[in-house]
Amino acid sequence: MTIDLALVNCRAVMPTGAILNADIWTTAGRISGIVAPGTRTMARERYDVHGAVVLPGIIDTHFHVGFHAGVADFETETRSAAVGGVTTTCVFVRGLDDYGELIPAHIGAGEDRAYVDFAVHLGVLTEAQLSAVGDWAQRYGIRSFKMYTCYRSAEGEQLRIRGQDDGFLLEGLTRIASIPGAVALVHCENQEIVERAITQTRALAGVQLTDLELWDRSRPVVAEVEAIRRVCYLAGRAGAELLIPHVSSADALAAIEEARGRGQAVHAETCPHYLALDSADAIGVLGKINPPIRGQGHAAALWAGIRTGSIEVVGTDHGAVLRARKAGQSVWDASPGFPGVATLLPVLMTEGVAEGRLPLGTVARLQANAARILGLERKGQIAVGFDADLIVVDPGHRQAVSAERLQSAADFSVFEGRSLVGFPQMTILRGRVVARDGEVVGCPGAGSYIARTGSGHPQP
Numbered sequence: 001m002t003i004d005l006a007l008v009n010c011r012a013v014m015p016t017g018a019i020l021n022a023d024i025w026t027t028a029g030r031i032s033g034i035v036a037p038g039t040r041t042m043a044r045e046r047y048d049v050h051g052a053v054v055l056p057g058i059i060d061t062h063f064h065v066g067f068h069a070g071v072a073d074f075e076t077e078t079r080s081a082a083v084g085g086v087t088t089t090c091v092f093v094r095g096l097d098d099y100g101e102l103i104p105a106h107i108g109a110g111e112d113r114a115y116v117d118f119a120v121h122l123g124v125l126t127e128a129q130l131s132a133v134g135d136w137a138q139r140y141g142i143r144s145f146k147m148y149t150c151y152r153s154a155e156g157e158q159l160r161i162r163g164q165d166d167g168f169l170l171e172g173l174t175r176i177a178s179i180p181g182a183v184a185l186v187h188c189e190n191q192e193i194v195e196r197a198i199t200q201t202r203a204l205a206g207v208q209l210t211d212l213e214l215w216d217r218s219r220p221v222v223a224e225v226e227a228i229r230r231v232c233y234l235a236g237r238a239g240a241e242l243l244i245p246h247v248s249s250a251d252a253l254a255a256i257e258e259a260r261g262r263g264q265a266v267h268a269e270t271c272p273h274y275l276a277l278d279s280a281d282a283i284g285v286l287g288k289i290n291p292p293i294r295g296q297g298h299a300a301a302l303w304a305g306i307r308t309g310s311i312e313v314v315g316t317d318h319g320a321v322l323r324a325r326k327a328g329q330s331v332w333d334a335s336p337g338f339p340g341v342a343t344l345l346p347v348l349m350t351e352g353v354a355e356g357r358l359p360l361g362t363v364a365r366l367q368a369n370a371a372r373i374l375g376l377e378r379k380g381q382i383a384v385g386f387d388a389d390l391i392v393v394d395p396g397h398r399q400a401v402s403a404e405r406l407q408s409a410a411d412f413s414v415f416e417g418r419s420l421v422g423f424p425q426m427t428i429l430r431g432r433v434v435a436r437d438g439e440v441v442g443c444p445g446a447g448s449y450i451a452r453t454g455s456g457h458p459q460p
């Protein structure tokens with residue numbers, strides 16, 4: 001067996017959470033050996049990491065391209081992913097145009113430009129898309145689909161997406177349920193509650209609230225919870241497996257746990273900004289996002305949810321939004337969204353592991369969960385036969401966050417100025433080093449599209 005790369009003296013974080021002193025070998029892009037430290041081998045490339053932590057490459061389950069420069073975002077935003085140790089991005093492909101062109105255009109652009117691997121979450125927004133969802137799944141190996149309970153008015157038009165009514169949702173969930181291994185993602189905020197709350201909040205006079213407190217009040221927790229309960233019920237009737245994305249509140253997580261208590265397959269994703277920011281934070285309008293960043297107390301419940309396994313995945317909702325589309329504008333006019341892919345791991349390592357909220361093993365477990373739920377068969381684990389997506393982290397090394405360092409097209413970070421541990425020393429994609437000490441050494445197009453079959457993990 002030829003060893004292409006040997007990573008020597010690792011503290012490897014296994015999917016069980018166990019930490020193993022080992023050398024890791026790769027062959028033809030896969031992990032080919034996890035052996036005792038110092039085992040002799042002839043490897044073409046050899047790195048002694050001197051006892052640094054080695055984790056599976058991070059999977060960002062919630063990643064947008066097209067917020068800045070169309071499909072050219074694949075290049076800049078996956079470059080930022082590589083810097084942050086993210087080796088797989090799950091990219092939303094959605095729009096009101098014909099998917100016969102849109103899907104291959106995105107996959108082709110990603111194959112040409114991406115620094116890391118990517119899978120596609122497909123938006124199901126129109127009647128034409130709804131009736132063809134099985135065809136797209138089959139033709140392109142897509143196993144995750146997104147629909148929206150809100151964005152059925154002017155707001156959706158501004159974002160160039162369109163929300164779905166309950167009849168559409170039920171039919172969508174039924175169609176998704178018939179695709180082997182498929183999971184439905186539904187953006188859960190009750191349209192009518194949000195519309196009324198926005199009107200009422202805008203009319204408030206003389207209140208001392210921050211921009212993010214206003215935004216939270218205009219898209220209240222009750223809207224999130226109601227939509228989650230309804231969507232869980234519809235998914236149960238349809239027999240669909242659900243992944244509730246961007247869970248922002250303690251109450252939303254409780255609603256998901258209730259559905260599980262009735263025996264339903266409902267997974268939960270949260271995002272770093274719900275874990276490490278709150279609505280009193282000085283970040284202000286830059287932190288506008290849907291659902292909103294909540295008030296104090298919610299983050300503690302979300303951390304606890306990750307610790308217990310109730311929240312199974314963490315994604316970023318990354319989008320390359322420029323400061324100019326936010327700063328200086330009212331919270332009502334500013335664009336929602338912000339970048340986050342490169343700070344996903346550092347937030348988990350700093351606010352989670354270093355602060356004692358999570359054991360290190362949980363960071364690895366999140367990746368295995370993401371791969372299992374989303375059908376990324378060769379991703380998410382340090383195990384022989386899996387893709388050699390590996391990151392090397394020195395947990396003692398702190399770095400201040402700056403937009404420049406993150407290498408996204410976006411020119412700010414909501415974590416700007418924070419001193420974080422967990423920026424990887426090395427990001428390895430299928431056995432090749434793509435970033436080292438914050439410098440990108442891979443090339444655009446090295447990333448591949450991941451077609452999924454829905455058949456689960458292979459036996460190595």
Ligand SMILES: [Zn+2]
Binds near residue numbers: 187245246290
């Ligand atoms: Zn969403």
